[in-house]
Amino acid sequence: QVQLQESGPGLVEPSETLSLTCTVSGDSISSNYYWGWIRQPPGKGLEWIGSIYYSGSTYYNPSLKSRVTISVDTSKNQFSLKLRSVTAADTAVYYCARAFVVVDHWGQGTLVTVSS
Amino acid sequence: QSALTQPPSASGSPGQSVTISCTGTSSDVGGYNYVSWYQQHPGKAPKLMIFEVTERPSGVPDRFSGSKSGNTASLTVSGLQAEDEADYYCSSYAGTNNFVFGTGTKVTVL
Numbered sequence: 001q002v003q004l005q006e007s008g009p010g011l012v013e014p015s016e017t018l019s020l021t022c023t024v025s026g027d028s029i030s031s032n033y034y035w036g037w038i039r040q041p042p043g044k045g046l047e048w049i050g051s052i053y054y055s056g057s058t059y060y061n062p063s064l065k066s067r068v069t070i071s072v073d074t075s076k077n078q079f080s081l082k083l084r085s086v087t088a089a090d091t092a093v094y095y096c097a098r099a100f101v102v103v104d105h106w107g108q109g110t111l112v113t114v115s116s
Numbered sequence: 117q118s119a120l121t122q123p124p125s126a127s128g129s130p131g132q133s134v135t136i137s138c139t140g141t142s143s144d145v146g147g148y149n150y151v152s153w154y155q156q157h158p159g160k161a162p163k164l165m166i167f168e169v170t171e172r173p174s175g176v177p178d179r180f181s182g183s184k185s186g187n188t189a190s191l192t193v194s195g196l197q198a199e200d201e202a203d204y205y206c207s208s209y210a211g212t213n214n215f216v217f218g219t220g221t222k223v224t225v226l
Contacts, residue, residue, distance in 0.1 A: 034213050036215070038217075045119065045205065045217060045218070045219050045220040046154075046162065046205055046207075046217040046220070047217065048214065048215045048216060048217060051213050051214075053213070057213070058213075059212055059213035059214050061117065061214075062117065063117075095161060095162075099215065101148075101150040101168075101209045102150060102152045102164070102167040102168065102207075102209070103152065103164070103207065103215060104164055104167070104173075106161040106162055107161065108161055109161050
């Protein structure tokens with residue numbers, strides 16, 4: 001059974017970098033799937049942030065591309081998200097997920113608040 | 117990339133049916149048979165209900181069904197039950213490792 005678990009700080013100061021890690025269990029991150037990040041601001045809808053293949057190939061949402069980096073660590077079966085220069089508008093629940101033409105497994109989500 | 121368009125709300129009485137639309141473009145919904153639907157209860161992660169337009173994952177009741185015509189996909193929930201009250205989001209594969217989500221529909225069971 002595939003499980004994903006997000007981890008990282010729940011509070012980030014404005015202009016700093018948001019960093020989250022997703023640990024995958026029940027599947028190899030080197031399998032034929034993409035591994036992605038999705039966020040949901042409080043009371044709002046879902047937004048695809050971007051994804052990575054185990055080889056390192058990435059896709060980023062054009063609206064966030066200048067601030068986002070997604071990386072993978074196959075030795076730890078983990079992938080990570082970095083979002084730079086955050087503002088209050090980046091406050092959201094961040095989900096990690098597994099995808100291949102469908103996002104079929106999600107983490108439980110972690111709330112990240114941007115505030116001083 | 118723009119979010120797929122869904123109605124903000126839909127409702128029905130127990131036992132009735134409700135249909136939610138999801139409108140995109142030829143670059144997403146109309147271009148691929150990879151439309152998915154998710155159910156989200158408050159404070160929970162989205163749950164996959166329909167994938168590849170019409171397919172149900174194991175364990176999803178057959179009261180949930182999907183369809184697509186052109187750039188618009190639809191989710192129908194038949195025989196509404198109290199536990200179906202939730203937010204529903206559509207999603208479409210948009211090529212090259214990219215997905216787009218709908219604006220979300222709140223379904224109320226009257």
